[in-house]
Each structure stands twice: as structure tokens, then as C-alpha cells.
Amino acid sequence: MRQSTGLEGFRFQHQALPDLNLSEVNPQVDFLGWHLRVPILISSMTGGTDEALRINANLARAAQVVGVAMAVGSQRVAIQDPSCWDSFRVVREAAPDIVLFGNLGAVQLNYGLGAADVRELVQGLGADGVFLHLNPLQEAIQEEGDTNFRGLLNKIGEVTRSVTFPVLVKEVGAGINPALAVKLARQGVAAIDVSGAGGTSWAQIEGLRASASGRKRLGTVFRDWGIPTVDALLACRRRLPEYPLIASGGIRNGLEVAKALGLGADLVGMAGPLLKAARESVDAVVELLESLSWELRIAMFASGAGDVGALRRDGRLQPILR
Ligand SMILES: Cc1cc2nc3c(=O)[nH]c(=O)nc-3n(C[C@H](O)[C@H](O)[C@H](O)COP(=O)(O)O)c2cc1C
Structure with missing residues (x-):
């Protein structure tokens, strides 16, 4: 059985008489001082190639229409080859x-990279901030991966202190544990995306990509490695009650977005399914984002939550006890 996010272990208490008008249910949030019409982030995916240009353009146009946040994929390629910009x-x-x-x-x-490079990447993109991603498992499985992770906590802190925009930290689908979240927050990291297990498995992808049989085997052995999204979110929220947290990793519909918000996320990220839609067209991405938003609003309405803050209150979201 594949590793799940853990979201299936929770359900909203149905409210048969919500004191609400569905048309007035309000999914808007403020995140790090920015206003979002829908509390969704198109998580980091791609950049660099012609196909990536088309995908990023489709994602961006859709994000502009629907009013969600977006992060691009790793910009390292643009440092190595400026034509990727x-x-x-x-x-x-x-x-x-x-x-x-x-x-x-x-x-x-x-x-070899430092705060000046991060600043250049953010300015060149016209971005509002930057995600630094942590991906030790992926690098370990990748052929010729960059596997020296020593001393990075302090270096992340140096970057946060030398730039004027917010620096956020994320995993890539294996989760962030609460002790690390506390250390990152102390280093001045503005928000953390727990990016837990239960969705895209990088171990599996790198294993499939690998040519050597030993690496292929690693992909299978570590396919389900990681902290499930719900476990990472709940544990980090417990340790950091007021800190900005993003939940991602296996979120696949608007009801799951609602559950993640109810469990303490301030924003919810999605990658894999949006990539599939973006390969198709702008309209496909808009349709998926609109569906997520609509499903979120229905979950809010039928649980009696008029705004996102109310999703967390009054024990609306309950563990399913078996
Ligand atoms: C095709 C693809 C490319 C990705 N590239 C990056 C990347 O460059 N940087 C990064 O931080 N995360 C990257 N991710 C990880 C996602 O941002 C996200 O954390 C992870 O896929 C979990 O979300 P999901 O289950 O909704 O896909 C990538 C994910 C996918 C599917």
C-alpha cells in the first residue's frame, strides 16, 4: 500500500443548518502580508527548457485569473545557463x-552559491520572495546528486539576514519535522512548507530515471520514505502555534485543501496535478484551480465555516476513530 497523506483520517462535522449564505462564504486569506483570493500555492515545479516556458506561462496565466500564489521550479539552471532565464x-x-x-x-x-545569487534570482524573476528547498533523499538517489548538507542551517540563516525579501523553506515531498521547523524559524525563515509524504515521490521518480540497477532499486526501497503531510503539519503547528505554515504533498482536491487549512495550514500547495493540467493548456489549469476553490467553499459551507479562520475553530474537523 502506498504512503498516504493522512488526510483520509479526518472528516468535517457536517452542519445541517449552516447559518450562512453559500455565495458569501469567503476563502480569502492574508499570507505574510499579501492578500490571496484563494489560499492555494502552485508549488515549485519547473523552468529552464522550452517546454518549461510553456508550462510556466500556462501556470502563471491561470494563477493571475484565479488569484492564487505561485512558485517557480529550481532556478539553478538559470545561473548555469543564462539562456534559461x-x-x-x-x-x-x-x-x-x-x-x-x-x-x-x-x-x-x-x-558555491550565496545570498548575492539568491538576490539576483529573486530580482530577475520579479518575485516577492524565495523558497529554499531541502531534498536530501532526492540528492542521495540522484546520479551525481549534491549530497553535502553539512552546516546548511547557519547558511540559510545568513541568507535570511542578508536579503530584504522573505526566505521560505520547503521540502520536496518527504516532510519537515517539528524540531527542524523550530530551528529554521529561529534562523529568520519567514514560512515553512512542510511538503510531506503522500503525493509526488521523488525517490520513485529518481529511481525510474536512473540507469544503474542499484539506483533503480533505491527508488523502490525509499518510495514511501518521509513524514506524511498531516503528521508534519500537526507536529509543526503544535511547536509553532502562530508561525506561517504551508501544507503540501499529496493534496488532490478542494476538500483536502479545507482539511489542511482546518489542521492548521495558512496556505496549501499543490504540484503534480497542476503540472499535468499545465502541459495541456491555461484553461485546464484554470479549471482545476476553480474546481479546488469551489470544493473548498462547499466544504466550508457544509461545515458551517464562513471564513478560513472558522475552519480551525470549534472542533469542526474531527479524527475518524475506527
Ligand atoms: C515535476 C515536478 C518538479 C518539481 N520541482 C521542484 C523544484 O524544482 N523545487 C522544489 O522545491 N520542489 C519541486 N517539486 C516538489 C513540489 O514543489 C512539491 O513539494 C511536491 O511535489 C509535493 O507536492 P505534490 O504531491 O502536490 O506534487 C517538484 C514537483 C514536481 C511534480
Whole structure:
């Protein structure tokens, strides 16, 4: 059986008489001072190639229409090859008003990059902040992965202190544990995306990509490695009651978005399914985002929550006890 997010273990208490008008249910949130019409983040995925340009343009146009936040995929390729910049710049051109984040592997701070490079990536993209991603398992399985993760916590802190925009930290689908979340918060990281297990498995993807049989085997052995999204979210929220947290990793519909918000997320990220839609068209991405938003509002209505804050209150979301 595949590792799940844990969201199936919770259900909202149905409210047969919500004192609400569905048309007035309000999914808007403020996140790090920005206003979002829908509390969803298009998680970091791609950049660099012609196909990535098309995907990023489709994601960005849809984000602009629906009013969600977006992060681009790792911008390291743009440092290595400036001709890759077009596939990143297209995002701000297509979406002048969205909340936009850049992205870089934190491990690159051990391979020659520093705060000045991060600043350049954010400025070049026209972004509002940046995600530094942590992906030790992926790098370990990847052929020629960058696997020196020593001393990175302090280097992340140095970056947060030397730039004027928010630096956020995320995993890539294996989760962030609460002790690490506390350490990152102390280093000045503005928000954390727990990006837990239960969705896209990078171990599996790297295993499938690998040519050597030993690496293929690693992909299978570690396919389900990681802290499930719900466990990571609940544990981090317990340790950091007021801290900005994003939940992602296996969120697949608007009811799951509602559950993640109810369990303490301030924003909910999604990657895999949006990539599939973006390969198709802008309209496919808009349709998926509109569906998520509509499903979220129905979950709010039928549980009697008029706004996102109310999703968390009064024990609306309950564990399913078997
Ligand atoms: C095709 C693809 C590419 C990704 N590339 C990046 C990346 O460059 N940087 C990053 O931080 N995360 C990357 N991720 C991880 C996602 O941002 C997200 O954390 C993870 O996929 C879990 O979400 P999901 O289950 O909704 O896909 C990528 C995910 C996918 C599917």
C-alpha cells in the first residue's frame, strides 16, 4: 500500500443548518502580508527548457485569473545557463499581480552559491520572495546528486539576514519535522512548507530515471520514505502555534485543501496535478484551480465555516476513530 497523506483520517462535522449564505462564504486569506483570493500555492515545479516556458506561462496565466500564489521550479539552471532565464521571466510577464516566489536548492549554498545569487534570482524573476528547498533523499538517489548538507542551517540563516525579501523553506515531498521547523524559524525563515509524504515521490521518480540497477532499486526501497503531510503539519503547528505554515504533498482536491487549512495550514500547495493540467493548456489549469476553490467553499459551507479562520475553530474537523 502506498504512503498516504493522512488526510483520509479526518472528516468535517457536517452542519445541517449552516447559518450562512453559500455565495458569501469567503476563502480569502492574508499570507505574510499579501492578500490571496484563494489560499492555494502552485508549488515549485519547473523552468529552464522550452517546454518549461510553456508550462510556466500556462501556470502563471491561470494563477493571475484565479488569484492564487505561485512558485517557480529550481532556478539553478538559470545561473548555469543564462539562456534559461526566458522560461522564468515569462511568469511575471503573464501574471503581473500574483504573489510569486523563486526557488533554489538550499544545498547549493554548499556548492558555491550565496545570498548575492539568491538576490539576483529573486530580482530577475520579479518575485516577492524565495523558497529554499531541502531534498536530501532526492540528492542521495540522484546520479551525481549534491549530497553535502553539512552546516546548511547557519547558511540559510545568513541568507535570511542578508536579503530584504522573505526566505521560505520547503521540502520536496518527504516532510519537515517539528524540531527542524523550530530551528529554521529561529534562523529568520519567514514560512515553512512542510511538503510531506503522500503525493509526488521523488525517490520513485529518481529511481525510474536512473540507469544503474542499484539506483533503480533505491527508488523502490525509499518510495514511501518521509513524514506524511498531516503528521508534519500537526507536529509543526503544535511547536509553532502562530508561525506561517504551508501544507503540501499529496493534496488532490478542494476538500483536502479545507482539511489542511482546518489542521492548521495558512496556505496549501499543490504540484503534480497542476503540472499535468499545465502541459495541456491555461484553461485546464484554470479549471482545476476553480474546481479546488469551489470544493473548498462547499466544504466550508457544509461545515458551517464562513471564513478560513472558522475552519480551525470549534472542533469542526474531527479524527475518524475506527
Ligand atoms: C515535476 C515536478 C518538479 C518539481 N520541482 C521542484 C523544484 O524544482 N523545487 C522544489 O522545491 N520542489 C519541486 N517539486 C516538489 C513540489 O514543489 C512539491 O513539494 C511536491 O511535489 C509535493 O507536492 P505534490 O504531491 O502536490 O506534487 C517538484 C514537483 C514536481 C511534480
